[in-house]
Amino acid sequence: QKEVEQDPGPLSVPEGAIVSLNCTYSNSAFQYFMWYRQYSRKGPELLMYTYSSGNKEDGRFTAQVDKSSKYISLFIRDSQPSDSATYLCAMSFGGYQKVTFGIGTKLQVIP
Amino acid sequence: GAVVSQHPSRVICKSGTSVKIECRSLDFQATTMFWYRQFPKQSLMLMATSNEGSKATYEQGVEKDKFLINHASLTLSTLTVTSAHPEDSSFYICSARDFGGTGELFFGEGSRLTVL
Numbered sequence: 001q002k003e004v005e006q007d008p009g010p011l012s013v014p015e016g017a018i019v020s021l022n023c024t025y026s027n028s029a030f031q032y033f034m035w036y037r038q039y040s041r042k043g044p045e046l047l048m049y050t051y052s053s054g055n056k057e058d059g060r061f062t063a064q065v066d067k068s069s070k071y072i073s074l075f076i077r078d079s080q081p082s083d084s085a086t087y088l089c090a091m092s093f094g095g096y097q098k099v100t101f102g103i104g105t106k107l108q109v110i111p
Numbered sequence: 112g113a114v115v116s117q118h119p120s121r122v123i124c125k126s127g128t129s130v131k132i133e134c135r136s137l138d139f140q141a142t143t144m145f146w147y148r149q150f151p152k153q154s155l156m157l158m159a160t161s162n163e164g165s166k167a168t169y170e171q172g173v174e175k176d177k178f179l180i181n182h183a184s185l186t187l188s189t190l191t192v193t194s195a196h197p198e199d200s201s202f203y204i205c206s207a208r209d210f211g212g213t214g215e216l217f218f219g220e221g222s223r224l225t226v227l
Contacts, residue, residue, distance in 0.1 A: 043218035
């Protein structure tokens with residue numbers, strides 16, 4: 001069993017839709033949770049960073065963590081074509097420890 | 112935000128040759144840098160942790176003699192793929208943690224290696 005499971009997609013949505021991206025994990029010792037966005041042939045860039053259960057909002061993005069279910073989500077409101085990218089969930093045991101990534105979900109927002 | 116520069120972005124080499132990839136933190140000092148490898152439709156796989164002034168720490172299954180890492184200064188780490196073979200063709204990405212700032216992990220743009 002992989003430590004972090006993420007559906008690779010692809011996921012296609014119309015512009016303006018609400019997008020829900022999810023990951024599950026097996027190790028309850030993970031404490032820090034991140035979402036990265038990666039455009040084609042580019043390095044990942046950090047979108048959201050949380051460490052407690054609950055919701056964290058930043059503009060059109062909301063990260064949700066449910067440690068009891070070992071489940072994290074990223075919601076994108078009013079999706080735009082520029083949001084088309086691969087979204088990787090990531091997690092670590094500590095704030096400065098190595099990061100384990102999901103496989104990434106490819107998202108396409110259609111104008 | 113902090114910037115990590117990686118060079119070259121693309122390299123094509125013949126089988127048996129060695130290739131060096133550079134990773135630089137441009138506006139912060141990085142005592143620790145990380146090297147990842149990414150295959151198509153697979154997640155980022157951590158290869159090694161590069162520590163300034165000391166030996167790198169390799170993940171299980173990564174050949175240290177094949178993937179030489181040097182972290183000679185606080186802003187530069189290099190990955191050398193020695194005696195490259197076609198199976199080494201991949202996307203290599205470095206990252207550095209800005210310990211002096213937010214602690215965020217910043218990634219380079221990646222280097223696409225193709226071994227013929």
